[in-house]
Amino acid sequence: MATGEADLHDMIRDSVQDLAADFPREYWRECVEEYRFPQEYWDALADAGWLGVAIPEEYGGEGLGMLEMTIVIEELSRAGTMGGIVFVLTPVFGGIGIQRHGTEEQKQEYLPRIANGDVTFCMGLTEAAAGTNTLNIDTMAEEVGDGEWAVSGQKMFISGVENADTMLLVSRTAEFDKSNPTGGVTLFLVEDPAERDAIDLTHVEVELPWFEKQYQVDIDGLRVTEDDVLGTVDGGLYLLWDTLNTERIAGAASALGGGLRAVDLAVDYANDRNVFGAPIGSHQAIQHPIAESYAKLTAAREVTYKAAKLWDEDEDCGTEANSASLLTSEFGLEAADRAIQTHGGNGFTPEYEVFDIWRNLRLTKTAPVSNEMILNYLGEHELGMPRSY
Template sequence: MGAEAVIGGKLLQRWFDAPSWLLALALLLEILPRAVDGSLHVCFGVTEPDAGTDTTRISTFARRKGDGYVVNGRKVWITKAGDSQKMILIARTTPRAEVAKPTEGLSLFLIDIDPAQVHLQAIPKMGRNAVQSYEVVFDDLFVPESARIGEEGNGFKYLLDGLNPERILLAHEALGIGRAAIRRAVGYAKERIVFDRPIGQNQGVAFPLAEAVMRLDAAELVARNAAWRYDQGLPCGREANTAKYLCADAGFKAADQAVQTHGGMGYANEYHVERYFRESRVLRLAPVSQEMVLNYVSQHVLGLPKSY
């Protein structure tokens, strides 16, 4: 619920960029409290089969019709789509070939997930099964103009508002998974007796765990700083991206070391660490890959030429 309220709330504030701010206020007051108390679930429809990192390549199109739009297209990796009543959707409202910059001509909408016109297919995954991910197909879905968030064509700019809090939240998720894995590993290292002593007494077991927890501690400081800057309304792109990168790596390495500490039993479901390993892996891929974070830091922090 927290992630939906923070990220969704930030995006929904953009309703006030639309001409009818009274209508925007009414919609906001109707939706946000329910998103916070858990009675309304909202998912985010961004990624497409041919548009992952490069959001400007999306082909889902919202065509003007009367007092609204008709949406057709396909999204993938949409978390919780099957459990949500609404979706914050980004779609093209102007063809890419007709805009001066590829980031133009994209618009945000808050749509109803109508089973008659929104078709869902669950995606089997190696982990993160506490929440399901879906392929979503839109078939002539009518969306009233009042459901558009902000001005038409400015959706990409609005979408950027939600990126930093998402990266900060998932950085902390990676930390949590890493710490849970280390707790399991330390407990096992104290209890598992080999050659008449606990395996944790061996530096070959103890030192990698110590290093893993220090990496988690250091990454947490960066993540907390990013969260503080966001809360204060300060620029935090550098901090949010750095936190996501460092925490994802620290969490994954902690989970990997937890599996290694358990030896062969680390591969078994019984001890849970294999699940932490799988859960931590996706955070190095999403919501932004480690490589794209390095691109961001290279370009926006170091001032080096853009590489893509």
């Protein structure tokens, strides 16, 4: 790494750590308990330029790359904030998606507002009958006029609809065709989804310490136009896949930071807790698992950074992005488990943070894509084995 780049990244880490220090655990507990969007935190990220870190300067961003966004997310998560949750939907799916595939009008409309924190996104993709198989979605946009559609269907486990200014909605615009299986899917930008008469929201209870709710989203005759299309009609699946690598990288950065947070808390507790006349961290049974988790996470960080660098260089990063997602989820969860064990009974009490970290990191093995599907990808596309699903 060049000296100038290293200095820039050190500056980013220092700045992000300073920002995160203004939002202690009590702040996040209140947001979670009240299902309250962390507006003060969001505004601070916008004021510091981090929401627009990968948005070009001509649209009000910082003009940096995915690597720098990765560092920001990692440090926010390591500091105990919910950086990964707030970044993936708006700066990644909204910002990068529109930056790469939007019209000039859409870029002018959305990118400056993403950078300054004036707009938030949610993603309407998952369906109960489709799961990981996006080709199997049933939500359908029926053409009702020249450049106008009526969308109907049901989405499941959709995060943060109540706070979102815009939903990136994935819908079919043509029936599934075996001769062209990846066609017929279109992405629509839907303004004010929670306020639309054609959209009905049902809260889905999940055991996660998040400030946002999960919803079943029922759509009945939602009107959209060609101005709402992101990319091309029937070509949305390729756009979605193009953005998924950045989702993998951002998610890996969040899991990496969460795992390192667990290590940091385990170290602090092991140094402070005295049993039999010595800090418990002086015992190898405590010290070695924590040190091993740190080693695994720092190795996973290298894969994550490599994926981000490749993406910034417009190179294929599918293997690295998927590997980063796999390794950070496995190693991060293991680190959180070991942090709980280090804390003993205290690890299960609300006064200590480690159990909440474990719950959040457990999700990363399942969503946004399961580790089994990542292994399928690596086995087929990297190792050349037969398709297994």
